[in-house]
Amino acid sequence: MITRASCLAQDAADPLAFLRAQFHLPEGIIYLDGNSLGALPRSAVTRVTETLQHQWGDGLVRSWNDAHWMTLPERIGAKIARLIGAGAKEVVATDSTSVNLFKVLAAALRIQAERHPERSVILSERGNFPTDLYVAQGLIDLLASRLEGGAESTPSLVLVEGSEELETALAARPALVLLTHVNYRSGAVHDMAGVTAKAHAQGSLVVWDLAHSAGALPLAVNEAQADFAVGCGYKYLNGGPGAPAFVFVAERHQERFWQPLSGWIGHAAPFEFDPQYRPAGGVGRYLCGTPPILSMVALEAGLDSVLAAEASGGMAAIRAKSLQLGELFISLVESRCSGRGLSLASPRDPLARGSQVSFAADAELGGGYALMRALIARGVIGDFRAPNLLRFGFTPLYTRFTDVWDAVQILSELLETRAWDRIEYHEKAAVT
Numbered sequence: 001m002i003t004r005a006s007c008l009a010q011d012a013a014d015p016l017a018f019l020r021a022q023f024h025l026p027e028g029i030i031y032l033d034g035n036s037l038g039a040l041p042r043s044a045v046t047r048v049t050e051t052l053q054h055q056w057g058d059g060l061v062r063s064w065n066d067a068h069w070m071t072l073p074e075r076i077g078a079k080i081a082r083l084i085g086a087g088a089k090e091v092v093a094t095d096s097t098s099v100n101l102f103k104v105l106a107a108a109l110r111i112q113a114e115r116h117p118e119r120s121v122i123l124s125e126r127g128n129f130p131t132d133l134y135v136a137q138g139l140i141d142l143l144a145s146r147l148e149g150g151a152e153s154t155p156s157l158v159l160v161e162g163s164e165e166l167e168t169a170l171a172a173r174p175a176l177v178l179l180t181h182v183n184y185r186s187g188a189v190h191d192m193a194g195v196t197a198k199a200h201a202q203g204s205l206v207v208w209d210l211a212h213s214a215g216a217l218p219l220a221v222n223e224a225q226a227d228f229a230v231g232c233g234y235k236y237l238n239g240g241p242g243a244p245a246f247v248f249v250a251e252r253h254q255e256r257f258w259q260p261l262s263g264w265i266g267h268a269a270p271f272e273f274d275p276q277y278r279p280a281g282g283v284g285r286y287l288c289g290t291p292p293i294l295s296m297v298a299l300e301a302g303l304d305s306v307l308a309a310e311a312s313g314g315m316a317a318i319r320a321k322s323l324q325l326g327e328l329f330i331s332l333v334e335s336r337c338s339g340r341g342l343s344l345a346s347p348r349d350p351l352a353r354g355s356q357v358s359f360a361a362d363a364e365l366g367g368g369y370a371l372m373r374a375l376i377a378r379g380v381i382g383d384f385r386a387p388n389l390l391r392f393g394f395t396p397l398y399t400r401f402t403d404v405w406d407a408v409q410i411l412s413e414l415l416e417t418r419a420w421d422r423i424e425y426h427e428k429a430a431v432t
C-alpha cells in the first residue's frame with residue numbers, strides 16, 4: 001500500500017535526491033512541467049551574472065577571444081553529445097529546434113537527391129509536433145516553387161498514423177523519415193534503432209526530433225545509426241526559456257553538403273570576410289549567425305545540472321527514477337481519483353513512455369482545461385494540450401516521490417469538491 005510515509009522512505013533512499021539542491025524551486029510549488037520548461041539551476045544565475053558583469057561589462061568585445069565565446073556552440077555540443085550517445089564532434093548548440101530542422105531536412109534531401117533522385121517524399125506522423133510538419137511544408141513549398149515548370153518530381157510530405165501505417169509507408173521508400181522520438185502529447189516512445197534500421201533497409205534517411213528525449217532517457221544515436229537529430233535546450237536540459245537548441249549530424253554525412261542557412265559563423269574562416277561561402281569542416285557548418293552568449297551560458301549551466309548525475313549512475317539512474325515517478329503517479333491517480341473523468345492517455349507500459357504522463361479529461365470535466373488552471377492555482381504546475389490532455393512531466397533531478405503524492409492529493413481534492421469549476425479557471429490564457 002502506497003502512503004505518504006512510503007513516498008518519504010523512497011525519497012530518503014533516492015540516490016539522485018542530492019541533485020535537487022542545484023535548483024531554485026519556489027516554496028509551495030510542485031513543478032511537473034520540466035518537459036516544457038526545465039527549472040532554473042542556481043548556477044545559471046551566478047554564471048550569467050558573471051558573464052554580464054565581467055565578461056561583457058569589463059571584457060567587452062575582447063571576451064569573444066578571452067572568454068572563448070566563439071567556441072561555446074561546440075563546447076556545449078560536446079556535452080550534449082554525452083547525453084545522446086553521439087561523438088563530441090557531431091553536435092553543436094545553435095538556433096532553435098525549428099530552424100535546425102530546416103537545415104537538416106534540406107541537407108538530407110540533397111544527399112538523397114544524389115543517391116535516389118527519383119525519391120521526393122518526406123514521411124512523418126500526423127501527430128508529430130506541428131513545427132516539424134510546418135518546417136517540412138515550408139521547405140517543400142520552397143523547393144516546389146523552384147521546380148515549377150518541368151520538374152521531374154515535386155517533393156511532398158506524407159503523414160501517417162500508428163505503427164502499421166508507418167511500416168507500410170516505409171516500404172514505399174520515402175527519401176526521408178522525420179519522427180519525434182517521444183511524442184509531445186502521449187509521451188509514447190519510438191524504437192529509434194528499430195525504425196532507423198527499417199528505414200535504412202529501404203534506402204531512406206532518418207531525422208529524429210529529440211525535444212522530449214534529451215536529458216529524459218538514455219539515448220544512443222550512433223548505436224542506432226541515426227542520420228540527423230535535433231532537440232530543445234529548454235526542456236529536460238534546463239537551459240532556460242528559448243534556450244538554444246542542438247543539432248546532431250552523423251560524421252558520415254557532415255562533409256557531403258552544406259545546409260542552406262549558410263551564415264558567416266558556419267564559414268570555414270569567418271574573419272577572412274571572403275565574399276564566397278566556404279563551409280566549415282564538420283558539424284560547424286550547421287552554425288549560422290552569432291551565438292547568443294547569455295543564453296549559451298545559461299544552457300551550459302542547465303546541461304551541467306544533468307551531467308552532475310553522471311557520478312550517481314547518469315542517464316540510466318535518471319531513467320530508473322523517472323519510471324518509478326511515472327508509475328507512482330499513474331497508480332495514485334487511478335486509485336484515488338477513479339471514476340472522476342480521467343483516463344490514462346500515455347502508454348501503460350512504462351518502457352514505452354518518455355518522462356511524462358498524460359491523462360485525458362472527459363466531457364464531465366469540461367475537457368480538463370479549467371482543472372489544470374485550478375491545479376496551477378493550488379501550486380501543482382503541469383500543462384494542458386487541447387482538446388483534453390493534462391500533461392505531467394517528471395524531472396528526476398528535482399522531483400521527489402512526496403511531490404507526486406502531494407500533487408495527487410491536491411488533484412483528488414479538486415475533483416471531489418469540483419473546486420476547479422470556477423469562472424476564472426475557464427478563461428483561456430495565450431499559453432496553455
Ligand SMILES: Cc1ncc(COP(=O)(O)O)c(C=O)c1O
Nearest residue numbers: 096097098129131180184209211
Ligand atoms: C517535439 C518538439 N519539437 C520542437 C519543438 C519546438 O521547437 P522550437 O524550439 O523551435 O520552438 C517542441 C516544443 O515543444 C517540441 O515539442
